[in-house]
Amino acid sequence: xSEPGPGAHxxxxxxKRQAGPFVEVAVGATGVRGPRTxxxxxxxxxxxxxxxxxxxxxEFGKRLLHGVVMDRTGDSPVETPKPILxxxxxxxxxxxxxLEFARWLAGRFGASLASCIEGLLPTNIxxxxxxxxxxxxxxxxxxxxxxxxxxxxxxxxxxxxxRGPMAVAEIAAALGKTVATRGLPRLAExxxxxxxxxxxxxxxxxxxxxxxxxxxxxxxxxxxxxxxPKQRELLRVLAASARPVPVADLLREANAxxxxxxxxxKARHVRVENIYRLPPPPPATPASPALRDEAGGAxxxxxxxxxxxxxxxxxxxxxxxxxxxxxxxxxxxxxxxAGLQALVLAPTEREAADLHERISAALSGQVAFTGHARxxxxxxxxxxxxxxxxxxxxxxxxxxxxxxxxxxxxVIVDREEDRAYKEPRGGRIQVRDAAVELARRHLCPIxxxxxxxxxxxxxxxxxxxxxxxxxxxxxxxxxxxMKVGRGWGTPGPAGTVDLVDMRTAPVMGHGGMLSEPFxxxxxxxxxxxxxxxxxxxxxxxxxxxxxxxxGYVFTCPDCDNNLVQHRSLDSLVCHSCNHRRxxxxxxxxxxxxxxxxxxxxxxxxxxxxxxxxxxxxxxxVDSNLSxxxxxxxxxxxxxxxINVLVGTSLLFRIEAAIQAxxxxxxQADIGLAFPDFTAPERVFQLLTRxxxxxxxxxxxxxxxxxxxxxxxxxxxxxxxxxxxxxxRSEIEIRQAHGFPPFSRMARFILTNRxxxxxxxxxxxxxxxxxxxxxxxxxxxxxxxGPAPCFRARERGAHRWHLLAHGPEAAIAPxxxxxxxxxxxxxxxxxxx
DNA sequence: AGCACGCCGACT
DNA sequence: GTCGGCGTGCTC
Numbered sequence: 104x105s106e107p108g109p110g111a112h113x114x115x116x117x118x119k120r121q122a123g124p125f126v127e128v129a130v131g132a133t134g135v136r137g138p139r140t141x142x143x144x145x146x147x148x149x150x151x152x153x154x155x156x157x158x159x160x161x162e163f164g165k166r167l168l169h170g171v172v173m174d175r176t177g178d179s180p181v182e183t184p185k186p187i188l189x190x191x192x193x194x195x196x197x198x199x200x201x202l203e204f205a206r207w208l209a210g211r212f213g214a215s216l217a218s219c220i221e222g223l224l225p226t227n228i229x230x231x232x233x234x235x236x237x238x239x240x241x242x243x244x245x246x247x248x249x250x251x252x253x254x255x256x257x258x259x260x261x262x263x264x265x266r267g268p269m270a271v272a273e274i275a276a277a278l279g280k281t282v283a284t285r286g287l288p289r290l291a292e293x294x295x296x297x298x299x300x301x302x303x304x305x306x307x308x309x310x311x312x313x314x315x316x317x318x319x320x321x322x323x324x325x326x327x328x329x330x331x332p333k334q335r336e337l338l339r340v341l342a343a344s345a346r347p348v349p350v351a352d353l354l355r356e357a358n359a360x361x362x363x364x365x366x367x368x369k370a371r372h373v374r375v376e377n378i379y380r381l382p383p384p385p386p387a388t389p390a391s392p393a394l395r396d397e398a399g400g401a402x403x404x405x406x407x408x409x410x411x412x413x414x415x416x417x418x419x420x421x422x423x424x425x426x427x428x429x430x431x432x433x434x435x436x437x438x439x440x441a442g443l444q445a446l447v448l449a450p451t452e453r454e455a456a457d458l459h460e461r462i463s464a465a466l467s468g469q470v471a472f473t474g475h476a477r478x479x480x481x482x483x484x485x486x487x488x489x490x491x492x493x494x495x496x497x498x499x500x501x502x503x504x505x506x507x508x509x510x511x512x513x514v515i516v517d518r519e520e521d522r523a524y525k526e527p528r529g530g531r532i533q534v535r536d537a538a539v540e541l542a543r544r545h546l547c548p549i550x551x552x553x554x555x556x557x558x559x560x561x562x563x564x565x566x567x568x569x570x571x572x573x574x575x576x577x578x579x580x581x582x583x584x585m586k587v588g589r590g591w592g593t594p595g596p597a598g599t600v601d602l603v604d605m606r607t608a609p610v611m612g613h614g615g616m617l618s619e620p621f622x623x624x625x626x627x628x629x630x631x632x633x634x635x636x637x638x639x640x641x642x643x644x645x646x647x648x649x650x651x652x653x654g655y656v657f658t659c660p661d662c663d664n665n666l667v668q669h670r671s672l673d674s675l676v677c678h679s680c681n682h683r684r685x686x687x688x689x690x691x692x693x694x695x696x697x698x699x700x701x702x703x704x705x706x707x708x709x710x711x712x713x714x715x716x717x718x719x720x721x722x723x724v725d726s727n728l729s730x731x732x733x734x735x736x737x738x739x740x741x742x743x744x745i746n747v748l749v750g751t752s753l754l755f756r757i758e759a760a761i762q763a764x765x766x767x768x769x770q771a772d773i774g775l776a777f778p779d780f781t782a783p784e785r786v787f788q789l790l791t792r793x794x795x796x797x798x799x800x801x802x803x804x805x806x807x808x809x810x811x812x813x814x815x816x817x818x819x820x821x822x823x824x825x826x827x828x829x830x831r832s833e834i835e836i837r838q839a840h841g842f843p844p845f846s847r848m849a850r851f852i853l854t855n856r857x858x859x860x861x862x863x864x865x866x867x868x869x870x871x872x873x874x875x876x877x878x879x880x881x882x883x884x885x886x887x888g889p890a891p892c893f894r895a896r897e898r899g900a901h902r903w904h905l906l907a908h909g910p911e912a913a914i915a916p917x918x919x920x921x922x923x924x925x926x927x928x929x930x931x932x933x934x935x
Numbered sequence: 936a937g938c939a940c941g942c943c944g945a946c947t
Numbered sequence: 948g949t950c951g952g953c954g955t956g957c958t959c
Binding site: 127132141180184185 | 955956957
Binding site: 133164166284 | 936937
């Protein structure tokens, strides 16, 4: 598409600068945020070949960089754009839809356009681009700018004349970096050298052989190879297969050696190349685990009616995980039957692997899992397969949203509320929201599966932007009256959740970590032969080590954290940067030998239980233990060899093994005391998910929550198991403060080793924002801060932040403002 | 990454 | 008045 320039409509005005053709290019310039592009002129020799999505070589400042062509235009915002130097790869890497998706990501999250495009490519492209130089034929050279080469440049010319084309890296190795980075571009500019860029894809996958001969030719060659039986056999095997044959299989089948194959390659009868092969689909179980029972049938009716609507739509599928999966599978089946592709996202790779296993067992068709392609070569292979349309269903964690699927007919985001969908670094994309946008651009439906919707997701249900599908088969859900528009007046399953007010309850155990009601209920369950799972949100033994004499507190030298005592490591550990020091015996300040351990973690809770409960088999899981150890503990608990299990959120890694009759929350809600508006949601999700995983639909199971804030709406809602109660209270608070989903929030974080610089730079940005906002008063933006972050120091760097929230249109321009040192985080998932 | 530009202190 | 060190912003 070439749009007419403004000149086309106004021929009376003589165009001073050359009108088009120009291209808009995404260049990987550091410090450029947002969807900003740069314009380049298209030289006549490249004009017929140049297409959007191509990889091109451009000069940017004094640097040579690769860029991706976003669009062709007849207009340019600058007088004389530099020319495109070369097309690195003719086949466009990305189609228009992907390019525009990248532009949207960059604008929405204040990420750099180049990094968003990089994400959509199969591998780190920059690493595989080489720039080559070769001397130009002096006769054919029109000297644009005659130069007198200096000594280094003369050596470069001599070297290239002697050796032919060389990559910059090779020249730099031979003649030094200065000649390579300064001399070579000068010589190219003067027309003495020709320069081009090549992309060498990482090789990977499986070495596979294919025939270069037609069937008739093959027959002839086989006849000619009378004295080479092994070669004949190789050709026969290859001729029998429609697709390239992995070399290992080929040699085995033909009972031949490498030398025979090499001979065929030399004769140009056979080609060997690395090809990524999708793992063979497992044998499909004929009966899909469909929603067969009565309630399941009702679920499918609701899902199907959503899928049958034309075009794009978002639905929230609310039900427990075990019931969501069959609904996913049936939805995918329907999508495949329509000849379209499905994308399935899960918050973690482990969950994605589980879903992949279930889906590929139930469906025939190519169901791929991104976790199967780990090496760069295999990632390229999977990317190519996706682009070629060879994949029917792609399952993966958040990175799978970037896969180049072109016939997308359905997107599924499982456990949409999970914070793992937010990228922790880089563009900090919220992948759940990106997936919704992707589906919109493909005009296809998207299902957000969850048992506890994110607040912004459920707000979209209430405002009727998203459709809610309540799973009728989920009995717990029905019991807890999860009904939109109805009240929650009746408590859920009676008596199953108790709150214990830790400010007044009688306590026991070292440091008073367990209350009497908690302990009594747990002991009753154990006496009746049940098992118990205890949740503690900190690993280690004590969150603070304090000197009883002088009050000295052990803190991390690089962060502001108190060090946590880990008895099993006999150390104090910083949970931010993992700094460790041997556990102290005496105070380093006053040399007193009386140190007090304050607070508790998995270790101290386990120790206390062992002292209080004789004869019970108690163990713990947390991230201090190896994966194998955790698996072994999970197995013991499943077999009943352990009957009390203490753990952190690592319990979710062994989710399948932690069903029990008692769930005790020793400590979970300390986050509620922090000034972080996302904390209540996090705590509620944690409590609800734990209850689902441990007690499941067991309405007689007991849950006891110890808390210092029994009146907090999170605890009140958790007690009656009502999501709606939680949501209503939470949304009220968000509205009162004008927080998301009532505004778009952006967080700007600055880190600097120098405390004064951190402060002044933060103040400077706030000033700059005020300047930007002053231009447009009453735009509804509120700036909070600047202030030191809650974690004011981390890894030796001082951290300051600034929050801006307001209408999306007013926030967007702010995202491009900050420069060096600032991190931009749109829709932050915490304010730590 | 590498260069221009502007601010500020030090020196002529 | 001028030089230069350094921090900051820009590169189509």
